[in-house]
Amino acid sequence: MTSDITFGFSSYSFHSKLSTGEMTLPQVIEWVAASEGEHLELAVLGDDPSSPIPNIASDPAYVAQIRAAAEAAGVPLTNLAVGADLSSGDPSILEAQIERVKKYVDLAELLGITRMRHDVVPHAGHEGDDTPLFEQVLPTIVAACKQIAQYAATKGITTSLENHGFFVQSAERVRRIIHAVDEPNFLTTLDVGNFVCVDETPEVSVAQNVPYAMVVHFKDFYLRPADAAPGAGWFRSRGGKHLRGAVVGNGDIDLRAVARAIEESDFAGFAAIEFEGWEDCLLGCERGIAYAKSLFA
Template sequence: MFTVSRRNLASLAFGGLASMASGASAAIPPINRPGKSLIKLAVAAYSFRRLLDFKTKSPPTMTMEQFAEWTAGLGLGAIEPTSYYFSETSNAAMAKYKLYCAKLGLDITGTAVGNDFTTPDATKQKSQLQLVNDWVEKCSILGGKTVRIFAGNLTKGDTLAQAQERCINAIGQSCDHAAKFGVILALENHGGITANVDDLLTLVKAINHPNFGINLDTGNFRTADPYADLEKLAPYAVVVQLKTEMHPKGKDKEPANLKRLVAMLNKVNYRGYLAVEHEANEDPKEGVTRAITELKTLVGGGI
């Protein structure tokens, strides 16, 4: 079973930060990708969360099947169906959805869950492990490659090292499970104990599992220079979620520089999916269409 001690974590954190300060290579070796960069465009179902959410008082105005149809209508070849929006989550339902998408010519990049691996409550931690493991299996049925996961937040009275230790051990155990299904767990830079890029790289270094990588969310760093922080993570990305806005520390939201983001991915020879995850306050169909149109010119078609 995958485990890491707090003592080992402390040495990893120290060594990782020290190497960053000296300009040496940080974290685990970057993913080796032969050939040229290949960015394949997709749309994340989360972009349509207000239309798909069936857990609110108002009934949803879009089904997951309609989401797939709409994306196919854009001329794309892939979607990321977020786990939250499936009204039925049985294995049979996953197989049925995979078939539906296959007939539309759509690949399923993977899926995304909203777990918390920093909780000090042992019972809750067990349930979170089960949640991720269940969706690893469902992702495999869907034909997906990655499951987007979160680390979690720092609980009051907890130390960062304690939270990191629990998170690392939980991710490692889930990676062992994911290995049985050929699925990769993709940790997102999603605030909490991953809000700081150096803290996130400490996790990456400690886990160092073949079924682990980064879900690079381009809009989640609220730092002074989010582009620089994204560049540090890009070598470890196994999937990318692109947001159309950035929010640097101390500034208002600003449009994302899509050209710069694509260039960053090309620089590290990224080969994989780039899923548009639209969060801007506008009609998601308009926002996603505009982003995909620009991205197609930047990545050479994006299918």
Template sequence: MNPSTRRGFLSRAGAAAAGLAAGVRAAHAIEPIVRKGPPRVKLGVCAYSYRSLLTRKEDPMTLEAFLEKAAELDFDGVELTSYYFKDTSPEFLRRLRARAFALGLDVAGTSVGNNFCLPAGPARDKQIENVKKWVEHSEALGAPVIRIFAGSKQKDQSDADVHKILVETIEECCAYAGQHGIFLALENHGGPTATAEGTLRILRDVKSPWFGANLDTGNFHGADPYAEIAAVAPYAITTHVKVEVSAAGQKPQPADFPRIVRILREAAYRGYLSIEYEAKEDPLTALPRHVKAIREAMRET
């Protein structure tokens, strides 16, 4: 494929996989996604939000029960976090996909934990293998996108070395993901992606039509987290919304949901805004309240 048509290709692929549309881009850098049509934000929930229930020793919540809870709260879709799969057999994945469909839920995406900063060797190979395995699982689940991390810089690694490793590794995984029609979405999650600047540097240097950002609204901790959210929003193909935002030197504050929705709409975002709940209150009591507040922001903004 001619590299100058990357964003044109993203438009065609996204129409089938994630509702994205894009124009022409330069050969060596991703540009903000140019989306056709008005902004369209759908509300989802990450399985991670119920981690305390999914991992408890006595009577843990099952993924099927998580789907039931998501339907009860009238979410549009779910993100299925890989950590909570006790079974990844084809039979189980088909059954879970069918259950989500029967409940009227999209499997909006999956998510993995990975460290792509590791130097070449067996440890990094294992990380790559796991992401590729989840590409196959995501295809079976009908999920169009996988949330990935950059990882953390290792001792004695230079910033330049880490960046080179990240770009090469992500491109390798994107090439495999693209063969299965799956996007990879890089989350701003500490390390090289702790800031908008660091996140954008990776986004712009990875050359793949199957790559974009998983914007996490709670993971920027600079002087102005909302400015960093706005900087990455034009590159987002999926988004996590946290119920708190923490600026540098300040205690966590309740997230300004109307402001977040406004930022996404100003970026003409079309995709999922999935709640990733991390606060202390029990998710069974807290999430209905936060869902209501986010829905109000989506209606009024």
């Protein structure tokens, strides 16, 4: 059993305020420092020099400013999460993506971050039985992840893929990629909520994948049957269920069972609240982290 979990937040939880300029990233860092959170991970939302989240197009002075702000506030930056598509059959496109992700490894080093999540496919899934396509692109994904992980190892950085993007969101596909890459510094960013997007039971999938977890994301969703008509603002799971983000603890995921699965593992490390609900994000973060911590009290 373990209670050695350090809770914090993903910067994505504050997207509604960061994207409008209502808060700056240094202000988010100060908010985290004053909250129950003990760390912050940075979720990159594109290679845009004007983005509040540091990325490979950012002014180096801004990157240095964010690292200094986090250090001054005593808020460790614990994970850098970036999108990527490592499944292309076009060698030139694939190589460009690999080199781009390596630049993010360099950025993580500049920020003092030793953990990094990179996606391996676009977020959108494929219709019908996509197993043949998965088998086709698996060697390409594995080779790219291995190359990136080996580069990251020279900088003391652990890389990971998340159960994110419908095509590789299932627990088994994540594990297959991890085992095939077979690098000690390649693991998974384990999002306890994302499994419902492919209609898996979170506590079952969490138990299967937590041995490979680099960090854990706590997230919650409201779930409604496929034949329900909940109105605007919902999206569909692979099997057609309606999903909407919730404050952690307010949704329909059995987070107590998820917590038991984590406690029964030997996971010790960082867990981040990733709030995607409709409520004010500061309220969602405040209540979400309090609930998540209570599960391990």
